Amino acid sequence: MSDLTPRRPADETALPRLDFHPYRWGDPAHAVTLSERLAGALGLVGITVRETPPTPVSDLRLPPSRLGDALRSSLVELLGEEHVSTDHDDRVAHAAGWSTPDLLRLRTDALADAPDVVLRPADHEQVVALLQWCSEQRVAVVPYGGGTSVVGGLAAQRDGFEALASLDLGRLDRLVDLDAESRVATLEAGLRAPNAEELVAAHGFTIGHFPQSYAGASIGGFAAARSAGQSSAGYGRFDDMVVGLTVATPRGTIEVGHAPRSAAGPDWRQILLGSEGAFGVITRVRVRVRPLPAVRVFEGWRFPDFASGVAALRRLAQDGPLPTVLRLSDELETLVNLADPTESLEESPGSCLAVTGYEGTTEDVARRREAATAVLHDAGGTPLGEGPGEAWRAGRFNAPYLRDPLLEHGVLIETLETATFWSSLLEVRQSVSDALTTALAEQGTPGIAMCHVSHVYETGASLYFTVAAQQASDPLAQWAVAKRAANEAISHLGAAPSHHHGIGVDHREVYTEQLGPVATEALQALKASLDPAGILNPGVLLPRRDR
Ligand SMILES: Cc1cc2nc3c(=O)[nH]c(=O)nc-3n(C[C@H](O)[C@H](O)[C@H](O)COP(=O)(O)OP(=O)(O)OC[C@H]3O[C@@H](n4cnc5c(N)ncnc54)[C@H](O)[C@@H]3O)c2cc1C
Structure with a gap:
């Protein structure tokens, strides 16, 4: 066993975009194996490594696509044959995000909710047309940027719909405009972060957004899930950088951000940022850029x-x-x-x-x-x-490579995060750590919870936890208990359900509990107005009203 440290170019803006294997992070050439040192360290905290090889992707069983011939023909008419895919591996690749439960489901062949079809529109107009068609045909739509959600953001509920479509925005990959004087770049939402950096770097600028998922995540996904990068103290969170958005909804287009700041009513940017595909599909993002650092x-x-x-x-x-x-x-x-x-x-x-x-x-x-x-x-x-x-x-970008071999050696490993005011920071850290370790120990699998602060504000900071334990016979159920305990601790102390991973399905309950019924119902009413048929990411962010 050996540790291979993936080699990275010194300049963050030159990091390559990676097309991922469905359940192996990053570049296969940089895959790592468990080192003796790490196996030994895990042993010290009671975790024994044992090999549990996953099912090969081609052997993963999918339910047959429910997209009938008539629906498929209409989609082909809208997008063209090559952009409507019911291919097995394509459906697997769009079936889940990158949370540990997602990866465990993929490794154990539990893919009942895989999309029936993967759609790849070319531009904003095609996205609007698709959403209108999907509303009429009652086809649920899961917007897909880089697929790096770690909160069940791609796990929309399919029941009640004719079919479930993954809307892959990868063809929306252009730098539309760069206003160097205002330092504003207009980017199509499907651009992966490294491609976006490369395009603005050619003009002497950087976006300055480097989350750990940088190699795979998309510009639209950053806006949809209110991402925060590792350089947030200097460049701000992604939602701080966004000056404008173009959003396709089943009822037409919303265009917001006509000036740097405005006193014209509630800020629609803030309503759409973090809406996680439940209100519309972001097709363009206008972001503030800065000169490349010397x-x-x-x-x-x-x-x-x-x-x-x-x-x-x-x-x-x-x-x-x-x-x-x-x-x-x-x-x-x-x-x-x-x-x-x-x-x-x-x-x-x-x-x-x-x-x-x-x-x-x-x-x-x-x-x-x-x-x-x-x-x-x-x-x-x-x-x-x-x-x-x-x-x-x-x-800084290597840790995710280690999760694959750990999961395949019987180790449960996952992260979660929150944010709170400075006056509560130490208490929240202690309570969440205690909740996690107690919940794991009570299941007979004592674990460890490590923590760091990586995003700071005048009034408070984020807390990011990494948890490891021996996998139980049902690791999905095991983690669900630990995660529930952490959510309860976070909720009890009034901390944020998420600082930067978003809500998805995994945090929906703690989010709506904190919002309360008045605000939750108002958001559901807004969704119903923008998406009357409820096709957009059903069950993600908000509970469904129609159930
Ligand atoms: C190893 C790892 C490390 C990570 N590190 C960080 C980190 O440092 N900081 C951080 O903020 N996050 C991090 N994340 C979480 C994740 O990368 C972010 O949430 C990111 O913003 C998701 O972008 P994406 O393009 O992959 O979105 P996806 O996973 O494709 O989608 C996320 C959600 O937004 C919706 N969506 C996607 N694109 C659009 C669109 N154009 N319009 C409307 N809705 C859309 C999806 O339906 C889904 O609900 C990490 C994830 C992993 C796996």
Whole structure:
């Protein structure tokens, strides 16, 4: 067994787009296997690795497509033969997202809800025409960007419909316009992030949005699920960057964002951002872009414990200056991630690693770095130099590669996230960790829960948990119990049902519980107005009214 570290170009804007295997993350050439070291570390926390090979994709059983000949002919008339697919592997590839339950279902052949057909429209007009046709024919539609949802965003409910269609936006892949003076790029929604970066980089700009799913996710998916990238401290969340949207609904087109800011009534951008395909299909996104940075510097800091690290991050978030990347791992995550980042951390077990990154012009980076360094020193941090920062940067997109071999060696591994105010941050972290580890231990599979902060605001921050345990005989049921416990802890403390993964099906209950009946019913009424036949992502984001 060996650890292979996928090699990455030094420049984030030159990372390649990857077309994924249905249940193997990323580039097959960069696949990793479990190292002896990791297997040994898992053993220390009671997790034994044992091989559980998945069913090969071609052997996965799908229910026959329910798309009748007449429906298929009409679709072919609308899109052309080659853009209407009922191919087995295509249906499998569009059957699920990338949450651990999604991957477990794929690995165990549980694909009853796979789409009957995959549709690939060419442009906005075809999307509008398709949605009108699907409404008339009662065909449910699941918009599909990069398919990297980790919250069941692609698991729409098919019952009550003639058929279920996956609407793959991959052909909407153009840079429509770049207004260099205003620094606004108009991008088609199906563009995958690396392609979008490449297109704007050719004009000297960056979008600056680098979530861990960067290689596979799409521009429309970022807007639909309110994504946040690893450089959010410097560039903002994706929903901060969006200045305009073009959205196709079964009733026609909505175009929003005619000016940078407006006092003209409620902000429709905010209604459509995060609507997860339930209100319409985003076909174009206008985003703010920034000049490509001349300089990128990453460095590490050690804090004696999580609480002191959190206090330091809060000072930077509230009083500045903000680095471009700012994150803090808790004690356990720091230990587990210590492949080699820094000797000095190994000498101080129990301490926490913070990473700061600065991007911009030479002068701006120097100014912010110097001022932030003073704040971090003053807050009790010990500088570790560029080694740990650069190590984090080099490996920042690698973790998802490890999930495949872990799942196939009997390890349950999953992540979840939330956000809360600074005054509640430590309590929420403790409660969610306790809920997860207790729920797993009570099932006879004690586990670990690691945590980090990676998105900060003046008023609070996100918390991101990684959980590992031995898989039980029914890992889907096992995880459902742990996830429910975490959701209850999050709900009880009034934290966000999600900071950046979105709602999908997995967070729908905790989301609507927090919204309350008045706001939930108002959103359902809005959906009914935009999508009278209820074909758009039924059951995703909101409970269905027609059931
Ligand atoms: C390994 C891994 C790491 C991740 N890391 C991050 C991270 O760092 N930050 C982060 O924010 N997220 C992260 N995610 C979650 C995911 O990548 C984001 O939610 C992303 O925004 C999804 O984009 P996508 O194009 O893949 O959308 P999809 O998965 O295709 O769709 C997501 C949802 O939006 C709907 N949708 C998609 N496109 C459109 C459209 N054009 N119009 C309307 N609705 C649409 C879909 O129906 C679905 O409900 C990660 C996921 C994985 C698997």
